[in-house]
Amino acid sequence: MSDFLTDVATLRARAREHIDQGPITAADGADRNRVVEVLNEALATEIVCVLRHRRHFYTATGITVGPVAAEFLQHANEELAHADRIAMRIVQLQGSPNFDPASLTDRSHSEYNASHDLVEMIQEDLVAERVAIASYSDVIRWLGDEDETTRRLLEDILAMEEEYADHLLNLLTDLHTPSLSRMRGEADPCSASR
Ligand SMILES: [Fe+2]
Ligand SMILES: [Fe+2]
DSSP, X not given: OOXXXXXXXXXXXXXXXXXXXXXXXXXXXXXXXHHHHHHHHHHHHHHHHHHHHHHHHHHOOSTTHHHHXXXXXXXXXXXXXXXXXXXXXXXXXXXXXXXXXXXHHHHOSSOOOOOOOHHHHHHHHHHHHXXXXXXXXXXXXXXXXXXXXXXXXXXXXXXXXXXXXXXXXXXXXXXXXXXXXXXXXXXXXXXXXX
């Protein structure tokens, strides 16, 4: 099993690329385009999460796999619902939702994972959740009162990502993974330097 090596700091820096350009002002069409750009990154993030969870659901094996596979499948479906809601909002903002598979992984804040090890699958899913939580939290703060509909949408999705991250952490605890303490320390995206 490979170690817990996903570079969350790099992923989070990528997530912050657009919102670091300064505050938005709702009346400006150019700013609406920036919101669409950020939402398209969120859309790519959700689609990659759908693919990773679905792949994990079909490849998870072992004596402890039952409840874990159920979590993978349930969350794959929830991520798809998130992607749909984000795509809908992009269209409402007169933008174009980007479903191009060629650039999907470049636009996504989270990563695909092709592990065959159950614990590593859960760990990588938890990393992805924490990256999504960190980047959506940043976007919500960035939006402030400027686009309340988009902000409420992301707050709603964020709450679900946090709930799932908690489930994954419980699963890891149940599996007595030795990497757990490391995940709570070094690899915490919320403590990554900005
Ligand atoms: Fe999601
Ligand atoms: Fe998620």
